[in-house]
Amino acid sequence: xxxxxxxxxxxxxxxxxxxxxxxxxxxxxxxxxxxxxxxxxxxxxxxxxxxxxxxxxxxxxxxxxxxxxxxxxxxxxxxxxxxxxxxxxxxxxxxxxxxxxxxxxxxxxxxxxxxxxxxxxxxxxxxxxxxxxxxxxxxxxxxxxxxxxxxxxxxxxxxxxxxxxxxxxxxxxxxxxxxxxxxxxxxxxxxxxxxxxxxxxxxxxxxxxxxxxxxxxxxxxxxxxxxxxxxxxxxxxxxxxxxxxxxxxxxxxxxxxxxxxxxxxxxxxxxxxxxxxxxxxxxxxxxxxxxxxxxxxxxxxxxxxxxxxxxxxxxxxxxxxxxxxxxxxxxxxxxxxxxxxxxxxxxxxxxxxxxxxxxxxxxxxxxxxxxxxxxxxxxxxxxxxxxxxxxxxxxxxxxxxxxxxxxxxxxxxxxxxxxxxxxxxxxxxxxxxxxxxxxxxxxxxxxxxxxxxxxxxxxxxxxxxxxxxxxxxxxxxxxxxxxxxxxxxxxxxxxxxxxxxxxxxxxxxxxxxxxxxxxxxxxxxxxxxxxxxxxxxxxxxxxxxxxxxxxxxxxxxxxxxxxxxxxxxxxxxxxxxxxxxxxxxxxxxxxxxxxxxxxxxxxxxxxxxxxxxxxxxxxxxxxxxxxxxxxxx
Amino acid sequence: xxxxxxxxxxxxxxxxxxxxxxxxxxxxxxxxxxxxxxxxxxxxxxxxxxxxxxxxxxxxxxxxxxxxxxxxxxxxxxxxxxxxxxxxxxxxxxxxxxxxxxxxxxxxxxxxxxxxxxxxxxxxxxxxxxxxxxxxxxxxxxxxxxxxxxxxxxxxxxxxxxxxxxxxxxxxxxxxxxxxxxxxxxxxxxxxxxxxxxxxxxxxxxxxxxxxxxxxxxxxxxxxxxxxxxxxxxxxxxxxxxxxxxxxxxxxxxxxxxxxxxxxxxxxxxxxxxxxxxxxxxxxxxxxxxxxxxxxxxxxxxxxxxxxxxxxxxxxx
Numbered sequence: 026x027x028x029x030x031x032x033x034x035x036x037x038x039x040x041x042x043x044x045x046x047x048x049x050x051x052x053x054x055x056x057x058x059x060x061x062x063x064x065x066x067x068x069x070x071x072x073x074x075x076x077x078x079x080x081x082x083x084x085x086x087x088x089x090x091x092x093x094x095x096x097x098x099x100x101x102x103x104x105x106x107x108x109x110x111x112x113x114x115x116x117x118x119x120x121x122x123x124x125x126x127x128x129x130x131x132x133x134x135x136x137x138x139x140x141x142x143x144x145x146x147x148x149x150x151x152x153x154x155x156x157x158x159x160x161x162x163x164x165x166x167x168x169x170x171x172x173x174x175x176x177x178x179x180x181x182x183x184x185x186x187x188x189x190x191x192x193x194x195x196x197x198x199x200x201x202x203x204x205x206x207x208x209x210x211x212x213x214x215x216x217x218x219x220x221x222x223x224x225x226x227x228x229x230x231x232x233x234x235x236x237x238x239x240x241x242x243x244x245x246x247x248x249x250x251x252x253x254x255x256x257x258x259x260x261x262x263x264x265x266x267x268x269x270x271x272x273x274x275x276x277x278x279x280x281x282x283x284x285x286x287x288x289x290x291x292x293x294x295x296x297x298x299x300x301x302x303x304x305x306x307x308x309x310x311x312x313x314x315x316x317x318x319x320x321x322x323x324x325x326x327x328x329x330x331x332x333x334x335x336x337x338x339x340x341x342x343x344x345x346x347x348x349x350x351x352x353x354x355x356x357x358x359x360x361x362x363x364x365x366x367x368x369x370x371x372x373x374x375x376x377x378x379x380x381x382x383x384x385x386x387x388x389x390x391x392x393x394x395x396x397x398x399x400x401x402x403x404x405x406x407x408x409x410x411x412x413x414x415x416x417x418x419x420x421x422x423x424x425x426x427x428x429x430x431x432x433x434x435x436x437x438x439x440x441x442x443x444x445x446x447x448x449x450x451x452x453x454x455x456x457x458x459x460x461x462x463x464x465x466x467x468x469x470x471x472x473x474x475x476x477x478x479x480x481x482x483x484x485x486x487x488x489x490x491x492x493x494x495x496x497x498x499x500x501x502x503x504x505x506x507x508x509x510x511x512x513x514x515x516x517x518x519x520x521x522x523x524x525x526x527x528x529x530x531x532x533x534x535x536x537x538x539x540x541x542x543x544x545x546x547x548x549x550x551x552x553x554x555x556x557x558x559x560x561x562x563x564x565x566x567x568x569x570x571x572x573x574x575x576x577x578x579x580x581x582x583x584x585x586x587x588x589x590x591x592x593x594x595x596x597x598x599x600x601x602x603x604x605x606x607x608x609x610x611x612x613x614x615x616x617x618x619x620x621x622x623x624x625x626x627x628x629x630x631x632x633x634x635x636x637x638x639x640x641x642x643x644x645x646x647x648x649x650x651x652x653x654x655x656x657x658x
Numbered sequence: 659x660x661x662x663x664x665x666x667x668x669x670x671x672x673x674x675x676x677x678x679x680x681x682x683x684x685x686x687x688x689x690x691x692x693x694x695x696x697x698x699x700x701x702x703x704x705x706x707x708x709x710x711x712x713x714x715x716x717x718x719x720x721x722x723x724x725x726x727x728x729x730x731x732x733x734x735x736x737x738x739x740x741x742x743x744x745x746x747x748x749x750x751x752x753x754x755x756x757x758x759x760x761x762x763x764x765x766x767x768x769x770x771x772x773x774x775x776x777x778x779x780x781x782x783x784x785x786x787x788x789x790x791x792x793x794x795x796x797x798x799x800x801x802x803x804x805x806x807x808x809x810x811x812x813x814x815x816x817x818x819x820x821x822x823x824x825x826x827x828x829x830x831x832x833x834x835x836x837x838x839x840x841x842x843x844x845x846x847x848x849x850x851x852x853x854x855x856x857x858x859x860x861x862x863x864x865x866x867x868x869x870x871x872x873x874x875x876x877x878x879x880x881x882x883x884x885x886x887x888x889x890x891x892x893x894x895x896x897x898x899x900x901x902x903x904x905x906x907x908x909x910x911x912x913x914x915x916x917x918x919x920x921x922x923x924x925x926x927x928x929x930x931x932x933x934x935x936x937x938x939x940x941x942x943x944x945x946x947x948x949x950x951x952x953x954x955x956x957x958x959x960x961x962x963x964x965x966x967x968x969x970x971x972x973x974x975x
Contacts (some may be wrong), residue, residue, distance in 0.1 A: 045943060120861065122811045124863070129681040141837055270698055285842075286690075325679070445847035
């Protein structure tokens with residue numbers, strides 16, 4: 026801050042001063058360190074040396090310092106709450122502010138204690154830059170690696186490593202160089218654009234605000250110089266994303282969609298689509314508090330008007346017509362667990378993603394990070410301060426970008442719907458092997474407001490297709506109806522699709538009359554509705570069965586081979602197929618005069634000659650339970 | 659509702675074509691986002707309007723957030739009946755000019771019982787006339803979210819305050835059980851009777867507030883500008899004799915002093931500072947050279963170390 030006083034400042038100088046202050050940039054950074062690394066002292070020093078501490082606050086600190094018997098303790102400038110001051114430890118994220126001629130700074134001051142990973146994640150979530158502190162006497166600790174890892178995961182690309190307490194190692198260059206080499210060895214594998222090192226003494230002030238001093242061998246900038254020049258990520262560079270917060274409709278002539286540009290730029294006249302409706306429209310105007318502007322870039326809060334009536338409400342997203350985000354119900358994410366109550370894979374949570382709340386489950390944890398080795402460990406669920414890769418299944422589709430690409434549309438929080446607490450913080454990963462047909466359905470049928478998960482909750486089971494294939498007269502229909510009865514009796518919605526139902530109008534019972542695709546489409550509709558379609562269909566061709574599997578979706582397609590021996594089928598031939606072929610009145614009957622290809626790997630093979638009907642039904646129910654369609658037991 | 663046309667087109671073009679948003683525009687965008695979130699997520703939000711400079715900025719941001727629609731929530735002023743007269747005049751003028759719904763809440767029972775800044779210690783007085791009145795007002799209108807103009811740079815215990823600050827059924831704040839707040843994803847899920855205080859100015863500093871008032875030409879109470887005022891000196895503080903309710907002690911004689919107020923509250927509890935700053939730029943220039951924090955002029959903070967934290971636990975702003 027300037028040393029001007031009112032007396033010495035001309036009006037022109039005052040105007041210039043104001044202009045400078047009104048044009049400053051904003052940089053948010055997070056400070057991370059283990060207990061006693063001197064983090065509070067570093068921040069106190071930064072605030073003090075940039076005139077960020079007032080006389081009366083300093084007087085209070087001097088008073089408190091005396092009570093603790095030391096000289097002036099800079100850490101007391103920042104240690105806030107009474108409880109933690111008594112414990113002598115910082116327990117929560119605190120935000121500090123200071124300003125220089127070039128930039129205004131927001132510091133998220135996070136505690137480094139082992140069990141407070143969640144606070145670090147909180148502080149890092151809004152930061153552009155991180156400063157990690159090392160104690161020069163101790164060097165790289167397990168926590169240091171952990172801190173770097175979390176910082177990188179939360180999307181921070183510029184890392185500063187302050188090797189503090191250099192005064193206690195006699196400002197030895199070799200010590201500093203050793204720590205730097207050790208840190209770089211593992212930081213190189215992380216996702217940083219740049220890692221910069223500083224030899225400092227927060228207590229003495231070396232290389233904090235002014236460079237040089239007692240480290241003549243160090244030619245780099247001070248911490249403050251770094252903070253004043255480090256590039257700030259430009260959020261206007263990404264794809265345009267506009268989550269609608271609220272709809273403004275003061276009168277019949279005005280309908281505006283209010284929100285903050287999450288990323289990218291939008292211009293008047295741009296072609297956009299509103300998700301999930303996918304209605305195309307053109308941006309008719311961008312209103313910024315009563316002014317109309319030609320373009321809006323992130324992170325401005327604006328109001329968009331569209332050229333036509335579009336049904337858009339809070340939680341929807343306006344995006345460019347040619348650059349839409351992914352529409353996903355299932356995705357993999359990195360999640361930091363924030364609650365003492367462990368994650369429950371069977372529970373339905375609330376997620377907040379952009380301006381949208383959805384219900385979702387986190388059924389699977391692929392791995393969790395072992396905090397000591399940074400190796401991937403197998404776990405069933407996440408506990409407090411765990412970080413893990415999980416699968417998320419949302420009841421409603423979300424419009425997402427990977428977190429690495431977009432920190433706004435890639436982030437979500439997890440809320441316990443019983444306690445209303447925020448229990449998790451998630452970062453969506455690139456789409457990988459988890460792509461599912463359900464996602465495709467979500468992408469094309471995003472209008473649907475009832476999700477598969479909601480149907481499952483209503484019915485108590487999932488949708489599926491049981492596809493019974495086998496020779497004519499092998500007993501498929503008998504099993505189908507027995508299974509339908511059995512499922513119905515246990516409260517399951519099931520429905521048999523029998524090709525006899527679609528027999529040709531002339532009454533001929535040719536078993537090949539409907540196309541396998543048509544049958545598969547119908548079966549899929551039943552499964553989509555949440556029911557279990559039981560298809561009794563010869564379907565002799567393996568390729569056609571595979572096509573049916575693709576239409577339904579492999580996950581919910583249960584192929585059952587009714588492998589009753591041909592000679593048994595022949596004796597049961599009520600429709601006279603074998604006789605007909607023999608007499609020359611019928612042709613192309615699979616298994617008789619046309620090929621029937623056995624399924625190479627059916628989910629189940631049954632034999633109606635050797636097994637009782639109720640045994641087969643029980644086996645099928647067990648199979649459906651194993652597949653997760655029916656509840657276990 | 660008239661919207662003050664105080665911004666020239668050059669301001670706007672500067673804003674959108676400039677290299678990047680200035681820190682003030684970024685803070686503005688963030689605050690508007692918060693205000694819109696609260697308005698959309700809660701059933702009965704209210705804006706606590708203290709008439710001071712921070713409230714003036716907060717009100718402007720809210721008007722911007724919903725323009726051209728009117729504010730979707732009312733304002734509430736906690737009136738201890740000991741505010742500066744100019745504050746009340748200003749409050750009524752703003753309500754009139756912007757067509758605001760302004761609830762005024764006073765702890766009537768305590769007032770009739772004779773509670774004044776002189777009958778009680780400042781701590782107890784604040785608890786009765788401000789904290790209790792606030793809780794009464796919130797309960798009376800069943801507000802589930804209350805905007806406050808508090809900033810994190812004001813005081814140490816505020817530095818850890820959330821943007822959505824969670825309060826239990828009794829309006830109390832528990833610093834150990836606040837929800838983690840990540841990104842700009844605020845969790846406003848509430849149980850019955852619970853509420854939040856929302857602080858859209860969390861990341862603003864006192865300097866930011868003044869720069870914004872200047873940039874936006876926001877009207878503020880004239881008490882912020884230096885003027886000759888009748889002053890008595892008490893325990894090192896300059897107290898303005900705003901009306902004849904201030905009991906003068908033996909030998910005390912009001913003297914006209916050139917001064918202004920850095921914060922506003924109950925006049926017997928608010929110290930003036932010597933100043934000649936009569937314009938916003940002069941105030942800013944004075945600020946940049948001053949070495950005392952604004953809370954210094956509030957008598958209530960001096961009671962005990964950590965006193966603000968205690969007040970907040972009880973339900974203070």
